[in-house]
Amino acid sequence: MTLDLEKIESHRLSHPRLREMIREVLFFDRIDSTNRVALEMASDGMPGGLLILSDSQRKGKGRLDRHWFSPAGANLYFSLLLRPYLPTRDFPLFSMVASLALCDSIQEATGLSVEIKWPNDILIEEKKLAGILLESKTAGGETTPLVIGIGVNVNVGPDGFPPDLEQSATSLKAVLGHPVDRTDLLNVILESLAAQVSLLQEGKKDLLIQRIQKECTTLGKRVHVDTLRQEFEGVAEEIEDDGALVIRMGDGRRRRILIGDITHLREHAEHR
Amino acid sequence: MDLKEIKDLIELLNETALTEIEVEESGRRIRVRKDAPVTAEQIAPLLSGPAQEAPVQAKEEGEGQNFTFITSPIVGTFYKAASPDANPYVAIDDRVKKGQTLCIVEAMKLMNEIEADVDGKVVAILVEDGASVEYGEALYKIDPA
Numbered sequence: 001m002t003l004d005l006e007k008i009e010s011h012r013l014s015h016p017r018l019r020e021m022i023r024e025v026l027f028f029d030r031i032d033s034t035n036r037v038a039l040e041m042a043s044d045g046m047p048g049g050l051l052i053l054s055d056s057q058r059k060g061k062g063r064l065d066r067h068w069f070s071p072a073g074a075n076l077y078f079s080l081l082l083r084p085y086l087p088t089r090d091f092p093l094f095s096m097v098a099s100l101a102l103c104d105s106i107q108e109a110t111g112l113s114v115e116i117k118w119p120n121d122i123l124i125e126e127k128k129l130a131g132i133l134l135e136s137k138t139a140g141g142e143t144t145p146l147v148i149g150i151g152v153n154v155n156v157g158p159d160g161f162p163p164d165l166e167q168s169a170t171s172l173k174a175v176l177g178h179p180v181d182r183t184d185l186l187n188v189i190l191e192s193l194a195a196q197v198s199l200l201q202e203g204k205k206d207l208l209i210q211r212i213q214k215e216c217t218t219l220g221k222r223v224h225v226d227t228l229r230q231e232f233e234g235v236a237e238e239i240e241d242d243g244a245l246v247i248r249m250g251d252g253r254r255r256r257i258l259i260g261d262i263t264h265l266r267e268h269a270e271h272r
Numbered sequence: 273m274d275l276k277e278i279k280d281l282i283e284l285l286n287e288t289a290l291t292e293i294e295v296e297e298s299g300r301r302i303r304v305r306k307d308a309p310v311t312a313e314q315i316a317p318l319l320s321g322p323a324q325e326a327p328v329q330a331k332e333e334g335e336g337q338n339f340t341f342i343t344s345p346i347v348g349t350f351y352k353a354a355s356p357d358a359n360p361y362v363a364i365d366d367r368v369k370k371g372q373t374l375c376i377v378e379a380m381k382l383m384n385e386i387e388a389d390v391d392g393k394v395v396a397i398l399v400e401d402g403a404s405v406e407y408g409e410a411l412y413k414i415d416p417a
Contacts, residue, residue: 063378063381089345089407091382095380095381096380134383136382136385137385138384138385139370139388144384146382227349228356243380244380258378258380
């Protein structure tokens with residue numbers, strides 16, 4: 001199933017909130033990374049409201065230059081360039097915006113129950129279904145562009161992942177047993193993204209945090225945290241107003257984290 | 273205490289025969305000392321506390337020197353390089369151009385690239401790789417000369 005660009009465009013035009021968030025869609029068959037292109041266009045002065053969509057990526061980007069598996073004809077890879085009317089210090093909250101949008105839309109489109117792992121991984125049965133990477137640039141006091149990059153494993157077969165991802169990644173097709181129309185899914189995701197983005201832009205940060213506290217399945221779990229500098233375990237207790245995760249350590253101390261790879265441990269907090 | 277007030281303190285110190293002024297305000301203590309004429313090096317650590325509405329770029333004038341401080345626009349983790357295996361974007365004494373990437377500050381998988389907004393020389397990197405930084409904390413000291 002190929003991506004139906006006309007359907008994406010007519011959907012965009014018929015939804016005012018989407019039309020407001022996305023003013024232009026650029027589609028590529030193959031590109032190195034949708035985030036890189038979006039950032040480059042931002043540097044060239046491109047205004048907000050650009051959606052870069054690609055059928056495949058040669059160098060799909062993950063956190064800290066990790067690779068995002070991006071085969072052709074199977075999944076969704078897109079980046080949205082925004083120039084939010086918000087202080088840069090609130091930009092990390094777009095991580096929550098994107099994860100809630102993916103969570104809502106995937107549930108709506110497929111009926112599957114998905115989980116949000118802090119800060120923004122989308123999981124099904126503890127395997128990664130979708131990833132989000134946000135990038136922004138600050139130069140002087142100028143408005144920073146924000147790029148929200150999203151990859152969703154849609155129609156890669158259960159045997160389609162490379163060996164290093166087999167145990168940790170999944171796709172909608174692998175879970176449902178049948179392929180999913182990527183165009184329809186993308187349209188639902190974008191609609192949901194537009195709803196969440198406008199919530200944050202309208203200053204309803206509280207609502208966003210309340211929802212993430214409800215939906216993020218990291219809360220209450222025992223977790224392993226790897227910040228590259230340090231590794232430790234504890235129980236994820238709380239998400240604070242700025243999105244930080246609070247971990248209670250074995251000795252009772254509480255640690256606030258803003259970065260790190262989180263692993264949900266099998267053993268749940270309440271069983272301790 | 274904001275930048276302006278610190279600057280006023282330094283001016284006061286330079287105008288008098290005093291060698292040290294110490295001020296305590298809402299739990300933050302600031303001491304400006306003059307052995308030799310006060311330089312921006314002595315000011316830099318003073319700028320690293322949590323600020324209310326810190327500008328992204330802060331300027332300080334010492335004795336004939338005019339440095340630019342690049343500060344963090346978000347609370348997060350500071351990285352000198354794009355990935356743990358990559359070379360740092362810049363090192364001390366490097367000449368940088370306006371628009372050149374200096375570092376990344378990450379929070380919740382938002383990778384915020386911070387660019388130099390002046391041409392100049394990197395005089396000091398004020399934060400260790402992988403360290404937590406506060407909003408408004410000074411990261412780089414640039415000599416725009």
